Amino acid sequence: MPQDFDIALGHTAADWKRLKLDPHARDTSDWKTAIAMLRARMEDRFFSPVQLLIDTQVPCKQVHGFVVLAIDCLRMEMLQGFRKGLKDHKGKSGELFERFLVAWPVFPENLPATKAASAWAREVYVSCRCALLHSGCSNGFTVGISGEAFTFDDEALRDINRTKLHAEIELVYNAYFEDLLKSEKSDLRANFLRMDVICAVATREES
Template sequence: MSDTTASRSLYISPKYTVDFWRDLVLDPENPTQDDWIKAIDVLRDRIEGRFIKPAQTLINVDKKRKPQTFGFAILALDCLVLETIEGFRQGVIDHKGRSGGLFASFLSNWQPFKDCVGEGVDAASKASEFYIQGRCALHHSGTTDKMTVGISGPMMRFENGQIFVNRTVFHSELEAEFKRYLAVLADPASVDQRKKFLLKMNPICGV
């Protein structure tokens, strides 16, 4: 991003601009806590404003419709959130060629997903199935033949080669996980996570 007046005034979230980010003093080794709280709020505003709230809006509107058909759109947005959270956790700037690994890492370490997979089942392999049938199928072709997205049952279940997703529970659990990540970043002792957060966020703001 070139350092022009236009680029500095660019909104990186509904509330915050590049200029706001660049004015923050963010040193993980010697944290200025007030500025870190502001930086974390930038990320919260960015992810909630661009993905989580739009998905929740679709859920709320869909409840009033018969039949409820917004499930794939909601799940597609949540897949973006999932990958983005893991990208920040790992400090990955460019996701090209790395999306599958980010999905596998997030899901195989996410307790709600592990609870759905069950004991004795390889969570990483199931995460790969979800990535292929969910994220890739929806984002690349807008359809999937091995996944059903609905509003009942557990967050997710794997059965006879099919994946069944309760999009309402999935969204709620994902939002809770994002809040847990923000809480980690708010802890001054989370030096490594703050460094990785900056690795990804700074290039977005041309830093």
């Protein structure tokens, strides 16, 4: 890996390595810069491209649904990985994705009582995330632009409103960025430092 490379528009790995990031420190300028770097990375590489596809929507006709949903499935797993401080998601994608959903108020608010929330989360993981990313198709559900983020019948996932889902995920990310500014969230901050792996930081000196 090169010594320096872009991690987001206007930010490099070298910029990251210069930051002094103590998870217990109060709201320092370095923490604000670090969070701005992650926000820029998420914006440039994930949110803005998806929003561009949504903004090119043909009126009253759903297009680009699969690619929008596939990227947002990635974003859900990725955020949970940051929360847990995981450096590698190998063999853990299902658990991360499902835990994100179960803890997210948008998901359980409309679930049928026929299954536990964890079972419905597994249904979305298999029928949506895995079907899209591995097979390029949905597994029995439709992708639309109206209604709730998730719609179920008593037995299965039936519809995902990819526009509403995308907007709700953006709110979750914004809340995460705000939490990282709080010194009392030291565990969350420490886990956020998995960015060291992305930026090829071998060890972090005590600040």
